[in-house]
Each structure stands twice: as structure tokens, then as C-alpha cells.
Amino acid sequence: MKSPVRVTITGAAGHIGYALAFRVASGEMFGPDQPVILRLLEIPQALSSLNGVGMELEDCALPLLHDIVLTDDPAIGFREADYAILIGAKPRAKGMERSDLITENAKIFAAQGRAINDHASPDVRVLVVGNPANTNALIAAANAPDLDKRQFTAMTRLDHNRALGQLANKTNRLVADITRMTIWGNHSMTQYPDLGNCLVEGVPALELVTRDWAIDHFIPRIQRRGAEIIEARGLSSAASAADAVVDHVRDWALGTPEGDWVSMSVISDGSYGVAEGIVFSFPVTCAGGEYRIVQGLELDALSHSRLKKSEQELLGERAVVEDLLGR
Amino acid sequence: MKSPVRVTITGAAGHIGYALAFRVASGEMFGPDQPVILRLLEIPQALSSLNGVGMELEDCALPLLHDIVLTDDPAIGFREADYAILIGAKPRAKGMERSDLITENAKIFAAQGRAINDHASPDVRVLVVGNPANTNALIAAANAPDLDKRQFTAMTRLDHNRALGQLANKTNRLVADITRMTIWGNHSMTQYPDLGNCLVEGVPALELVTRDWAIDHFIPRIQRRGAEIIEARGLSSAASAADAVVDHVRDWALGTPEGDWVSMSVISDGSYGVAEGIVFSFPVTCAGGEYRIVQGLELDALSHSRLKKSEQELLGERAVVEDLLGR
Numbered sequence: 047m048k049s050p051v052r053v054t055i056t057g058a059a060g061h062i063g064y065a066l067a068f069r070v071a072s073g074e075m076f077g078p079d080q081p082v083i084l085r086l087l088e089i090p091q092a093l094s095s096l097n098g099v100g101m102e103l104e105d106c107a108l109p110l111l112h113d114i115v116l117t118d119d120p121a122i123g124f125r126e127a128d129y130a131i132l133i134g135a136k137p138r139a140k141g142m143e144r145s146d147l148i149t150e151n152a153k154i155f156a157a158q159g160r161a162i163n164d165h166a167s168p169d170v171r172v173l174v175v176g177n178p179a180n181t182n183a184l185i186a187a188a189n190a191p192d193l194d195k196r197q198f199t200a201m202t203r204l205d206h207n208r209a210l211g212q213l214a215n216k217t218n219r220l221v222a223d224i225t226r227m228t229i230w231g232n233h234s235m236t237q238y239p240d241l242g243n244c245l246v247e248g249v250p251a252l253e254l255v256t257r258d259w260a261i262d263h264f265i266p267r268i269q270r271r272g273a274e275i276i277e278a279r280g281l282s283s284a285a286s287a288a289d290a291v292v293d294h295v296r297d298w299a300l301g302t303p304e305g306d307w308v309s310m311s312v313i314s315d316g317s318y319g320v321a322e323g324i325v326f327s328f329p330v331t332c333a334g335g336e337y338r339i340v341q342g343l344e345l346d347a348l349s350h351s352r353l354k355k356s357e358q359e360l361l362g363e364r365a366v367v368e369d370l371l372g373r
Numbered sequence: 374m375k376s377p378v379r380v381t382i383t384g385a386a387g388h389i390g391y392a393l394a395f396r397v398a399s400g401e402m403f404g405p406d407q408p409v410i411l412r413l414l415e416i417p418q419a420l421s422s423l424n425g426v427g428m429e430l431e432d433c434a435l436p437l438l439h440d441i442v443l444t445d446d447p448a449i450g451f452r453e454a455d456y457a458i459l460i461g462a463k464p465r466a467k468g469m470e471r472s473d474l475i476t477e478n479a480k481i482f483a484a485q486g487r488a489i490n491d492h493a494s495p496d497v498r499v500l501v502v503g504n505p506a507n508t509n510a511l512i513a514a515a516n517a518p519d520l521d522k523r524q525f526t527a528m529t530r531l532d533h534n535r536a537l538g539q540l541a542n543k544t545n546r547l548v549a550d551i552t553r554m555t556i557w558g559n560h561s562m563t564q565y566p567d568l569g570n571c572l573v574e575g576v577p578a579l580e581l582v583t584r585d586w587a588i589d590h591f592i593p594r595i596q597r598r599g600a601e602i603i604e605a606r607g608l609s610s611a612a613s614a615a616d617a618v619v620d621h622v623r624d625w626a627l628g629t630p631e632g633d634w635v636s637m638s639v640i641s642d643g644s645y646g647v648a649e650g651i652v653f654s655f656p657v658t659c660a661g662g663e664y665r666i667v668q669g670l671e672l673d674a675l676s677h678s679r680l681k682k683s684e685q686e687l688l689g690e691r692a693v694v695e696d697l698l699g700r
Contacts, residue, residue, distance in 0.1 A: 065392070068612045072619075074399060098606030102613035105598065107537035109549035210434035222436035271432065279425030285395045286429035292399075 050081040050112045052167070054127040056158065057134025058086035059095040061281065062175065065288035066131070071103055071111040075292050076299060083113040087123030089134065120161035127166040129299075131291055132158060132186065135176025145366050148178055152367040155182040159189030159198075168193070171335070173294055174200045175287065179233045180311050180325040181363040187313065187325075188371040196337075199298070200311035202237065202327035204283065204290035205229045208271045209239045212264060213246065217254050223247045228329040229268075229309035230349075231356025232363075237327065238352035239268040243343050261348075301333045307340050308332070317341065320353060324360040377408040377439045379494070381454040383485065384461025385413035386422040388608065389502065392615035393458070398430055398438040402619050403626060410440040414450030416461065447488035454493040456622055459485060459513065462503025472693050475505055479694040482509040486516030486525075495520070498662070500621055501527045502614065506560045507638050507652040508690040514640065514652075515698040523664075526625070527638035529556045529564065529654035531610065531617035535598045536566045539591060540573065544581050550574045555656040556595075556636035557676075558683025559690075564654065565679035566595040570670050588675075628660045634667050635659070644668065647680060651687040 053070055057063045063086070069075065071084060084103065088096040093116070100116045117123050124130060136150045155174070162170060170193070174183035179200040187198035206229045214221045225245045230238040241260050244251040252260065267274075275283045297308050311327040314320045317339045318328070329340040345353070364371070380397055384390045390413070396402065398411060411430065415423040420443070427443045444450050451457060463477045482501070489497060497520070501510035506527040514525035533556045541548045552572045557565040568587050571578040579587065594601075602610045624635050638654040641647045644666045645655070656667040672680070691698070 064612060065395070068392070068616060069396070069399075072396075072401060072616070074401065095606050098602055098604075098608075099612075101598075101602055101605060102610055104538040104542070105531065105535045105602075105610065105613040106616040107534035107541070107548040108616070109547065112547065204432065207434035208432045211431040214434070215431070220436065220439065221434040271428075275425055275428055275432075277425075278428060279422050281425075283429055283432065285391060285426075286432040289395060289399070289433040289435070 048080055050083045051076055052083045052085060052126050052128045054085040054087060054124050054130045054166070056087045056123070056130075056132050057176065059088050059092045059099050060133060061284035062133050062287045062291075064099060065285045066133070066291055067099060067103060068106065069288060069292055071106065071108045073110045075296050078110070081110045081112045083115070084111065085115040085117070085123050085125065085127060087120060087134070088118055090118045093118055120158060121165050124158075124161045124165040127162070127170050129295055130162055130166060130170055130172045131175065131295070132172065132182070133175045135182065148181060148363055148366045151176065151178065151182055152185050152370045155185045156189045156370045159186035162186065163190035163192050170197060171295070171298060172198045173291065174198070175291060177233070178363060180327075180360055181367060183311065183325045184364065185367055185370055195313040198313065198325070199294070199337075200233060200325050201290060201294055202229045202233050202309045202311050203294040204287050205233065205237055205239060205268055206309040207286070207290055207293065209264070209268050212267060213241070213244065213251060213255070216259070216264070217246050217251070219246055224251075225306040226329070227309070228307070229327045230353050231327055232360050233311060233327065234356075234359060235269050236356040236359045237269060238349065238356060239265055240349060242346065242349060243329075298332050298337060299335055302331045310337055312337060312339070315339065318343075318345065318353060319350075320357050321361060324357065324364060326357065326360060375407050377410045378403055379410045379412060379453050379455045381412040381414060381451050381457045381493070383414045383450070383457075383459050384503065386415050386419045386426050387460060388611035389460050389614045389618075391426060392612045393460070393618055394426060394430060395433065396615060396619055398433065398435045400437045402623050405437070408437045408439045410442070411438065412442040412444070412450050412452065412454060414447060414461070415445055417445045420445055447485060448492050451485075451488045451492040454489070454497050456626075457489055457493060457497055457499045458502065458618060458622070459499065459509070460502045462509065475508060475690055475693045478503065478505065478509055479512050479697045482512045483516045483697045486513035489513065490517035490519050497524060498622070498625060499525045500618065501525070502618060504560070505690060507654075507687055508694060510638065510652045511691065512694055512697055522640040525640065525652070526621070527560060527652050528617060528621055529560050529636045529638050530621040531614050532556045532560065532564055532566060532595055533636040534613070534617055534620065536591070536595050539594060540568070540571065540578060540582070543586070543591070544573050544578070546573055551578075552633040553656070554636070555634070556654045557680050558654055559687050560638060560654065561683075561686060562596050563683040563686045564596060565676065565683060566592050567676060569673065569676060570656075625659050625664060626662055629658045637664060639664060639666070642666065645670075645672065645680060646677075647684050648688060651684065651691060653684065653687060
């Protein structure tokens with residue numbers, strides 16, 4: 047039998063963490079022959095609730111779940127982690143400015159970056175879900191000097207999957223028929239869901255839908271989908287976010303399908319003229335546990351301006367946390 | 374590609390339904406090559422929340438999920454259902470007697486039995502999760518005269534899995550090393566988690582743990598585990614209950630492993646002297662979509678008295694709802 051993979055989840059007693067832990071433990075992330083050890087990290091106030099999550103995991107009698115560690119100590123939580131999924135973050139409180147939100151979370155993710163640097167496996171792969179996810183990932187990476195910045199990513203897979211769902215609905219096709227969807231930019235309102243390279247059963251999506259639908263309906267709906275869910279459920283997206291985590295990490299670890307790509311927020315290497323060093327969502331292919339930004343896509347003037355807008359936002363976020371970017 | 378399986382889930386916007394729907398849709402119940410159609414049923418007050426669940430399912434872009442139907446009309450919800458998972462039930466309100474709880478739910482499950490009879494596939498398989506689950510299953514079956522009572526079951530798989538987890542902990546083994554666990558009786562405090570036939574790596578469990586541990590710690594802990602979870606989480610078991618639903622239905626549909634069995638509450642045929650016609654948890658094997666009660670197990674005097682106690686409770690519950698047992 048394979049030796050177990052160690053997966054750390056922060057904020058594991060929250061809604062997304064609760065929806066995620068059981069799916070990882072049941073084998074959905076790494077496949078039916080890969081045992082896992084869950085290391086669940088929470089803030090001290092959530093330890094009783096986390097204890098309940100641990101009991102429920104035990105109650106599932108999952109054959110692949112070889113051990114569960116529950117802790118509020120990052121040094122223990124990240125110990126030897128092969129994957130670190132950073133969900134826990136400070137939510138925006140009433141009256142809080144966006145810059146305050148960024149600063150508050152920057153402190154959390156700087157500390158987690160240091161703990162990952164010092165305690166995780168040297169090959170650890172990190173996915174940041176807690177918002178502002180892209181800048182949080184940047185800060186964590188900047189505070190882990192012994193690791194490669196390519197080991198740190200942020201999640202735009204939920205946006206990517208939402209875009210697949212909306213296009214499938216509109217074209218009356220199955221999501222499995224759609225390839226080459228792309229989310230560019232920041233996981234925020236400035237993200238750019240791009241149909242320009244997308245195929246539906248091999249046919250360009252923009253031959254099946256109008257440009258007006260794409261601009262006036264599709265793009266804003268993906269950008270605002272989170273708010274739409276909150277309005278209907280009275281709670282923010284949890285199970286769908288957890289599902290996107292499973293997809294992001296599984297594809298990173300096990301590879302993307304031939305002829306298709308996925309959207310991941312990764313450290314920009316300057317591709318498509320995006321400023322180097324910010325965490326930006328690109329189309330990527332994965333193989334052998336490594337991602338590669340898809341090169342050579344044609345972008346029209348509208349697309350370029352959308353990318354630029356999201357880049358400017360991310361540069362602005364980086365400026366707010368400048369003093370936390372060194373160790 | 375296989376034609377989709379239709380799965381109806383009632384109470385789909387509740388905690389267990391929310392934890393379950395995404396796992397069914399991702400292929401965990403019927404395997405990675407079996408498309409599914411989800412038919413999600415809720416009470417009118419929960420339709421907005423259910424709509425949110427539907428949007429989140431769409432947002433997962435799950436390739437196996439071919440359609441989603443959201444409704445508060447049982448005639449639509451159960452239409453052509455191959456599997457009906459009845460989770461929604463009236464919870465016990467403050468000051469409510471247990472007999473009131475039974476009666477209130479009896480009305481709900483009588484109506485659902487009729488709707489299943491009239492609208493579901495003639496081969497539908499029903500799992501009742503909403504409490505009192507065993508008697509609710511009995512009532513649903515009694516109100517579906519065109520169907521075989523063997524098509525109706527209630528869930529004791531969560532108790533079964535909890536028992537596996539506790540024994541694995543105690544013996545310091547993996548749950549995969551344990552076979553032939555049994556839960557007998559009612560899904561209630563009178564249930565009897567029985568180690569008498571259980572094996573750990575092929576060794577009788579009762580050679581590895583003391584009889585005192587089994588009687589004083591193991592049995593009461595399984596019986597009271599639900600309360601223990603509520604105390605820790607502040608919420609009742611949801612993800613672990615959903616996991617048990619996946620296990621129950623998957624094993625019923627796809628079969629139990631050679632040399633092992635699972636616990637399912639099914640219509641008693643008089644096996645082990647249990648009164649015929651009540652829904653009672655037995656050890657069962659499954660093959661070809663049918664279950665078979667394991668025969669010929671040795672039960673000592675203590676076990677017989679425990680079975681009798683749970684049987685008496687179920688006969689008492691049946692007496693309370695006598696007038697709802699005919700169509």
C-alpha cells in the first residue's frame with residue numbers, strides 16, 4: 047500500500063473545511079488507493095467544534111483515513127504536510143475598510159507562511175482559499191524563504207467551475223463537453239472569465255453564444271455568483287468551494303486531461319504581460335505535480351484591458367501589505 | 374455511457390442533505406462511470422435555500438451530474454426515482470412527547486410512501502434517515518401497496534460505522550482490518566452494537582477487548598454517540614450521516630465485500646426470533662441489488678435479551694401509529 051499523504055486544512059471546523067475534510071478522507075482528492083492523514087488546524091476558540099469534526103471523521107470508518115491530528119498550534123498542524131489548504135481567514139467585519147481586511151489577513155498568512163516554511167515537507171504544495179486569496183498566497187510565499195514560490199497557489203477553480211456551469215446551461219450541453227475555459231486575474235470582482243479560447247464539443251464557444259451575452263450576462267454573473275449564493279442560502283458557498291478545492295489539488299497532483307486546461311492563481315512569471323511576482327489566475331496544465339502556464343493564447347483588446355484591471359488591483363493589494371513581504 | 378440513475382433526496386437543504394447531495398453528484402455513491410440525476414425535495418419554506426443548493430451544485434461543474442430538479446411537490450420529487458433517500462423529518466420540539474414525535478412523522482412518511490408508490494420507479498429502493506427512522510420506514514412501506522416491503526430500509530449504517538471506528542481506536546488497528554460488525558435493532562438508544570461475531574484481522578474482537586469494555590464502554594458510547602457529537606459541535610451529525618448514506622446505498626446497489634457484512638434496518642422476516650413485519654437492523658450481505666439477512670449466527674443470552682428489548686420498543690412504536698399502517 048502507498049504511504050499516506052499528509053494534508054493540512056486550516057479553518058477545518060468552518061463551513062468549507064467541514065465540507066472538505068470528509069471528501070479528502072474518502073479518497074476523492076488523491077484517488078481510491080491513496081491513504082491520507084488529516085492535520086486539522088483551527089483557532090483556539092473553535093477547538094471544541096474541531097473536536098466534533100474529528101469525532102465525525104472517526105465515525106465514518108473511512109478505510110483511507112489513517113490518522114487525524116487536531117490542533118491550534120501551526121507548528122503541529124503543518125508538520126510534514128505534503129499539502130496545505132489554507133481556508134481559515136478573518137472575514138470582513140461591519141465597517142471594516144477593504145485595506146483593513148487585507149492587513150488583518152496579511153498577518154495571519156505571513157505567520158502561516160513561516161510555519162509552513164519551518165515545519166511542512168520541503169515539497170509541500172499550498173492552496174490558499176481564505177480571502178483575499180491571491181494576496182494571502184503572495185504573503186505566505188514571501189514568508190517561506192526556503193520554498194519555491196511556485197509551491198504557493200490561490201484558488202480560482204470555483205470561478206472556473208461556475209463559468210463551466212453557466213456556459214453548459216446556456217448552450218444546453220454537459221459540462222464534460224466544454225474545454226479550455228479560463229479565469230484570468232484576481233479572485234475578486236475584477237476577475238475576467240474568458241470565453242475567447244473556450245470550446246464546446248470542439249466548437250468555439252463564441253460561435254454558440256453572442257458577444258453581448260458574454261459581456262453583459264456571463265462575465266458579471268460569474269463575478270457576482272458568490273453574492274447570489276449568499277442571497278439564496280443565507281450562507282456563503284461552502285460545498286461548491288470544497289468541491290473546487292478537491293478539483294484544484296487533484297489536478298495539480300495527478301495532472302490535467304490532455305487537450306484541456308484549468309485556472310489556477312499562481313506567481314506571475316510575466317506571461318501575457320502580467321506584472322511579475324503577483325499571484326494571478328492563468329490557464330495552466332499540470333503534469334507530474336507541476337503546473338505550466340499555457341502560452342501563446344490570442345487576447346483581444348478587451349481581454350487585455352480586463353487583465354490589466356485585475357493586475358492593477360493586485361498591485362494595489364500588494365502595496366497595502368508591502369512591509370509583510372519580507373521575512 | 375450508462376443512462377443516469379435518478380436519486381431523490383428529501384430535506385435536501387438541511388445539514389445532512391447538503392452534505393450528501395454533492396457526494397452523490399460527484400460519483401461516490403454509484404461510481405465514476407455512472408451519471409446521476411438529482412431530484413431534491415423540500416418543504417415550501419426551504420425552497421429559497423434549496424435553490425441555493427441547486428446553484429452550488431451547478432457551480433461544481435460535476436461531469437456525472439446530468440440534471441437537477443428542485444421542488445416542493447412530492448409527485449415531481451419522486452418521479453421515476455430509482456433511489457429515494459428520505460432525510461427530511463419533523464424534529465422533536467420542546468415539550469413534545471416521544472409519541473407525538475412518532476405520530477407527527479408518521480403522517481409525513483405515510484404521504485411519502487404513497488407518493489413513492491404512485492410516482493417512483495417500480496424498482497425504487499428507499500432509505501429512511503429521518504427519525505424515528507425504523508418506524509418511518511415501516512409506515513412508508515405500508516403506504517406503498519404496489520411495492521415490495523423489501524424495497525424499504527432504514528439507516529443503522531452510521532451506528533455500524535461508529536462501532537467500527539471505536540473498535541479500531543481501542544485495538545489500535547485500521548477500520549479496514551475489521552469485519553463482521555453488527556448493529557441489531559432500532560436506530561435508538563436500545564440498539565445493540567454486537568462484537569460477538571466481529572473479527573479484527575481475522576481474530577475474534579472479544580479476544581482483543583474485555584467483555585467489560587464492550588458492555589460498559591463500547592455499547593453505551595455507540596448508543597449515545599449522537600449526543601456526544603452535538604455537545605462538541607453544537608450541531609448534530611451531518612457529514613458522518615451523509616457518509617453513512619453513501620455507504621448504505623452503495624453497498625445495497627453494488628454489493629458487500631466477500632466475507633464481510635453490513636448493518637441495515639430491513640423488514641423482519643422472523644430471523645433470530647424477531648417479530649415479523651417490523652423494521653429491524655440485521656447483519657446483511659448484498660448482491661445484485663438485493664440484501665439477504667445473514668443466517669445462523671450464535672447469540673448468547675445477553676444478546677438475545679438486547680434484541681428483545683429493541684424489538685419491544687419497535688412493537689411499541691408500531692402500536693402508536695397503527696391507524697396509519699393501511700393505505
